[in-house]
Amino acid sequence: MRYALTDPEWRVIEPILACKSRGVPCVDDRRVLNGIFWVLKSGAPWRDLPDCYGPYTTCYNRFVRWRRTGVWYRILTAISHRDDAQVRMIDGTIVRAHQHATCIKHVEAEGLGRSRGGLTTKIHAVVNAKGLPLRLAIAPGHQHDSLDANDMLSDMPEGGVLLADKAYDSDAIRSLVAARGGWANIPPRRNRREPICFSPYLYRDRNLVERFFNRIKHCRRIAIRYEKQAANFLTFVKLAAIRLWLRVYESSCNCGCFLGPRLRCTLLVV
Structure with missing residues (x-):
């Protein structure tokens, strides 16, 4: 079936x-x-x-x-608790809302925001070095990515490496990672005056979080938001994440083959 x-x-x-x-x-x-x-x-x-x-x-x-x-949360937590990789990647993606999902009074309270494409929702995700989800959240589509970064990175591992794009280039995020003995490999913005240590070679593997968004959007219930309630839409996102983890449990050979060559070398150095 x-x-x-x-x-x-x-x-x-x-x-x-x-x-x-x-x-x-x-x-x-x-x-x-x-x-x-x-x-x-x-x-x-x-x-x-x-x-x-x-x-x-x-x-x-x-x-x-x-x-x-809280059954869906317990399932996602239980199947992802074994992850011990020191690399984290964070990003967000925008999903357009269907007209049936927008006929509510308080749209921002349900994670809807008005942007150039109409009412949209932004999905935030933190993935590991294999591109598998660890933390998920939603926010209005017009909200800046960095506003939810502190909550999403609250369980950043000690001595870990964070990969993110320029939207997360802030002193607060870099200080959060540095306080845990880690390193935020984020490309600096043009208006930064002081030089920032950045590795373009390692940054190439950040595409794993983009691949994660691509995979969950194969689910049509996520590619377009049909849910009026933000909690129900976030639950569908968690269900897609659970299915990705289950497939890894079924087919993984436990040999680290999901790690890219650059990330494997970085973990050995760290």
């Missing part, structure tokens, strides 16, 4: 899901998850969910209930 969880992927998720011990037996969690992933990938409305996944109301209610109880 297209978009369905494979057996290895399901074995990773199954122990993390909350179990209902009393009352009427609940619907099969795997079938519900397959329905949620079908909506994520296809971008179709919940009402168009195929009958093989059960009632669409069951999938939607379970999707919202698990969001409120």
